[in-house]
Amino acid sequence: MTALLVATAATKSYGPRRVLDGVDLDIAAGDRLGILGASGAGKSTLLRLLLAVEAPDRGEIRFRDRPVRPARPGALAWFRRAVQLVPQDPYGSLSPRMTVAEIIAEPLECLRVPGDHRERVAELLAAVDLDPALARRRPAALSGGQRQRVAVARALAPRPEVLVADEPVSALDATVRVMVLDLLLEASERSGAALVMVSHDVAAVRRVCDRVAVLDRGRIAESGTVVDVFGAPGTNATRDLLAAVPRLPVGAA
Numbered sequence: 001m002t003a004l005l006v007a008t009a010a011t012k013s014y015g016p017r018r019v020l021d022g023v024d025l026d027i028a029a030g031d032r033l034g035i036l037g038a039s040g041a042g043k044s045t046l047l048r049l050l051l052a053v054e055a056p057d058r059g060e061i062r063f064r065d066r067p068v069r070p071a072r073p074g075a076l077a078w079f080r081r082a083v084q085l086v087p088q089d090p091y092g093s094l095s096p097r098m099t100v101a102e103i104i105a106e107p108l109e110c111l112r113v114p115g116d117h118r119e120r121v122a123e124l125l126a127a128v129d130l131d132p133a134l135a136r137r138r139p140a141a142l143s144g145g146q147r148q149r150v151a152v153a154r155a156l157a158p159r160p161e162v163l164v165a166d167e168p169v170s171a172l173d174a175t176v177r178v179m180v181l182d183l184l185l186e187a188s189e190r191s192g193a194a195l196v197m198v199s200h201d202v203a204a205v206r207r208v209c210d211r212v213a214v215l216d217r218g219r220i221a222e223s224g225t226v227v228d229v230f231g232a233p234g235t236n237a238t239r240d241l242l243a244a245v246p247r248l249p250v251g252a253a
């Protein structure tokens with residue numbers, strides 16, 4: 001399968017503290033990879049490197065074999081179109097002053113994506129199962145689940161090859177979590193975009209991903225298919241995560 005987003009020996013320190021240490025990771029077309037780890041394991045830092053928001057101190061990030069590093073927005077537009085973020089918190093991430101339609105169209109405008117943006121917004125609202133009448137509303141008028149649907153639609157807008165989701169359901173009520181996880185799964189299946197989902201929630205990874213990499217204190221402790229890694233965990237890091245209280249409603253996973 002075509003390798004899309006690849007981290008090689010990615011290392012990052014903040015002051016004297018090494019937060020990531022030689023992380024190798026590859027995301028291929030069609031993959032749904034969970035990056036699982038306890039709080040402080042380095043998950044968000046790894047995402048910032050994968051998104052070229054920050055540069056590794058050592059090692060590198062490549063997309064379709066092309067190195068990517070933080071750069072002025074115009075220079076990275078090709079990469080921003082290809083790799084889109086679904087943020088953690090739908091309350092904080094959507095601009096309160098913009099309408100839903102403006103929010104979804106924003107990446108199309110910023111990244112100068114050709115085509116009829118209005119038509120694309122209508123298509124995206126349908127894809128995430130939002131009533132077209134919501135297009136003129138502002139985020140304050142929406143529920144948490146609806147806001148996360150808007151965030152997914154926005155991420156899908158430029159037809160990315162990889163969707164990166166950062167703890168996409170941790171800010172939501174338990175009842176809405178399963179719905180949003182299923183939406184992400186469906187969005188990646190339908191659009192053909194690979195999905196990278198950071199989480200500390202085993203049940204969320206099990207529901208959405210087919211591969212998992214367990215991050216422990218800045219290193220990949222183990223990786224493999226969800227079935228193999230969760231079926232026969234090879235490290236204490238994985239066993240501890242599996243022993244943690246399930247976060248999805250009983251019977252949902």
Ligand SMILES: Nc1ncnc2c1ncn2[C@@H]1O[C@H](COP(=O)(O)OP(=O)(O)OP(=O)(O)O)[C@@H](O)[C@H]1O
Nearest residue numbers: 014015019037038039040041042043044045046200
């Ligand atoms: N910009 C920064 N400056 C200094 N330290 C940082 C910075 N970003 C992260 N860290 C530290 O790096 C470590 C890993 O943080 P990171 O947010 O990547 O972990 P995480 O696995 O995403 O944790 P959580 O699940 O709690 O979000 C933490 O100890 C954190 O305090």
